[in-house]
Amino acid sequence: MPAPPLTPMRPARPRALRTNPESLRVFICDDDLAFADELASALTASGFEARTLRDGRTPVELFELFAPDIVLLDLYMPPPDGFEMMNLIGQNIARRNISLVVMSGAEAGLLETATHFGSGRGLTPAAVLQKPVRLADILSVCMAHRRLPRVAT
Numbered sequence: 671m672p673a674p675p676l677t678p679m680r681p682a683r684p685r686a687l688r689t690n691p692e693s694l695r696v697f698i699c700d701d702d703l704a705f706a707d708e709l710a711s712a713l714t715a716s717g718f719e720a721r722t723l724r725d726g727r728t729p730v731e732l733f734e735l736f737a738p739d740i741v742l743l744d745l746y747m748p749p750p751d752g753f754e755m756m757n758l759i760g761q762n763i764a765r766r767n768i769s770l771v772v773m774s775g776a777e778a779g780l781l782e783t784a785t786h787f788g789s790g791r792g793l794t795p796a797a798v799l800q801k802p803v804r805l806a807d808i809l810s811v812c813m814a815h816r817r818l819p820r821v822a823t
Contacts (some may be wrong), residue, residue: 693719696812697738699729699755700773701747709742712805718812729755738768740796740815742808745774745784753787760791769815770794771808775801 696718698706703724710720721736745752772795781798797811
């Protein structure tokens with residue numbers, strides 16, 4: 671008896687990376703994975719849902735699948751770097767309320783350039799922090815986002 675024909679497989683659609691729709695989502699876009707993991711743990715303990723580049727996807731994929739409310743963005747990374755990510759975020763900013771926090775070990779002049787670069791793309795960083803950063807400063811910025819009016823995604 672012949673085997674029945676196989677039904678064609680459709681490619682799986684990528685699933686959103688959100689696990690709790692009520693929590694604010696924080697994407698830690700930093701190639702220093704140990705630093706990012708430490709931040710993610712602290713943010714999770716404070717009631718946020720956090721993702722890092724350790725999740726095994728590109729920064730662009732993580733941004734699109736996770737749909738973060740807050741992006742903690744390092745400038746110095748392998749491509750895409752922080753400036754390329756600001757371009758992507760700028761293209762998506764109209765769809766939802768995203769807080770951008772630029773955090774980098776860059777000198778003050780480059781941080782100012784990054785602020786102007788973001789402004790040219792419709793982004794005004796909620797904060798610009800020079801590394802090393804204090805956890806209290808990051809938590810303060812993330813908590814401030816909770817008080818902003820939510821925009822449906």
